[in-house]
Amino acid sequence: MKILIKNAQVLVFEGEKAVVKKADIGIEGSRIVQIGEVKADFDAQRVIDASNMLAMPGLINTHTHLSMNLFRNYADDMPLWDWLTKKIWPLEEKLTAEAVYWGSTLGIAELIKSGVTGFLDMYFFAKETIKVVLDTGIRAYIARGLTDEEEGKEAQLEETRELYQKYHEKEGRVKIFAGPHAPYTCSPRYLKKVRALSDELGIGIHIHLSETQKEVDESIEKWGKTPIKHVYDLGILERPTIAAHCVHVNDNDIEILANCKVSVAHNPTSNLKLASGFAPIEKMLKANVNVALGTDGASSNNNLNMFEEMHLASIINKCVNSDATSVPAEAVIKMATINGAKALGVEKELGSIKVGKKADIILIDLNKPHLCPLHNPLSAICYSAQGSDVHTVIVDGKILMENYELKTIDVEKAMYKTAECSRKLIES
Ligand SMILES: CSC[C@H]1O[C@@H](n2cnc3c(O)ncnc32)[C@H](O)[C@@H]1O
Ligand SMILES: [Zn+2]
Helix, strand or coil, rough: EEEEEEEEEEEEECEEEEEEEEEEEEEEEEEEEECCCCHHHCCCCCCEEECCCCEEECCEEEEHHHHHHCCCCCCCCCCCCHHHHHHHHHHHHCCCCCHHHHHHHHHHHHHHCCEEEEEEEEEHHHHHHHHHHHHCCEEEEEEECCCCCCCCCCCCCHHHHHHHHHHHHHHHHHEEEEEEEECCCCHHHHHHHHHHHHHHHCCEEEECCCCHHHHHHHHHHCCCCCCHHHHHHCCCCCCCCCEEEECCCCCCHHHHHHHCEEEEEEHHHHHHHHCCCCCCHHHHHCCCCCCECCCCCCCCCCCCHHHHHHHHHHHHHHHHCCCCCCCCCCHHHHHHHHHHHCCCCCCCCCEEEECCEECCCEEEEECCCCHHHCCCCHHHHHHCHHHHEEEEEEEEEEEEEEEEEEEEHHHHHHHHHHHHHHHHHHEE
16 A cells, blocks of 8 residues: 655654754654655655645654553542552452453553554553554553462463463564562562573563652662662663653663663653652653653553643653753654654654654644644644644554544444443453
8 A cells, every 4th residue: 555645744853953844754664754845746645735734753652551541530639659559459359351452442542533553561461452553553562460469470470481382573563571569569589580481482571660759768768779770780771671650760770771771761641640749751761761651540540642642741851950941852752753663662663754664653733722823833733732633643654543533433423322331340
């Protein structure tokens, strides 16, 4: 299948700089084959008139728990520990495959509708999420959540191995990660096993790290070191790692993250809502840490809108640093695209609009009052655009949404089923 996107304003990266220029984009199969003026003999089966649209790389959400939308607006205005232990974990004990299937379907609908073309998920019943990924056409990085607070959790490691054998690289759109939840829910012995599994399968690791001051204080009390130093000493950070949050980090922690090439998934909404704190993004970027963006789950956010994350990441850091030049629009756009691809180890294939890369592209409708006048397209994306401005979404060269209409998901059914599953979980 050949698709031609005509007359778009296209966001490309020229070296370190993001620039926007008028161009056509030619797509053949799953890849971008031309950018510029695409010749008449390109012979596309589909031509998209993008005259008043901005084409940019699909957004990459590097930290979520997709089917936590089952618990959206169910437990709010609480700090992390109370929220997890009193409200969320008791419900998750009753979780079913069916609930995760429908939660994932609805979550993927929400992601596509707001311009996300790839996401990293850490949760339970991962096979259900993968089924939905394969059926809906989105791209996903899947970590079966791992903890060893109770006996018999070796089976979770085995499940990661089985997921890898069955689904890693499936259709070129699924990759498996190892997903130890956090240093406070995984013992050193267990974390060493995770490290060994990651070595054995050659997969990356996704973990929550240094999210709250309480986590850091308890780690120092128990292990005599910060959570980052603790997992570093256990060998976790020698593997390609995406660490979610990293809110409470000292200079030594940042040095470890930079030296080990750990990527940070920054989740500003979740950190604010749970009152966890502000991650020192400016400092991490200056230390050459790769910082990407995530939403966390829709139970602590309470949506999966990456445009809100871009906006917050920029404006919070300006305020916290008392510096309006801090974390500018261009930096957060990179965090939501190319840095996400780097974090996932796929920057040669994804994260920018470039000839030869995979065609994961979104079109933003510029014909909106809040996007007019368009003095600076980068500012428009970061400070003015809404997730609901995303008009068209292409993943792997396939159109998943066009003119705001989802092509692969019955969203009404997904809403009905998710609400029904949620009700059953809460009432049982
Ligand atoms: C083991 S599967 C994932 C696990 O993580 C929990 N979770 C969701 N959000 C957060 C967060 O911000 N910090 C720590 N843990 C979180 C989720 O409820 C699952 O139990
Ligand atoms: Zn999380």
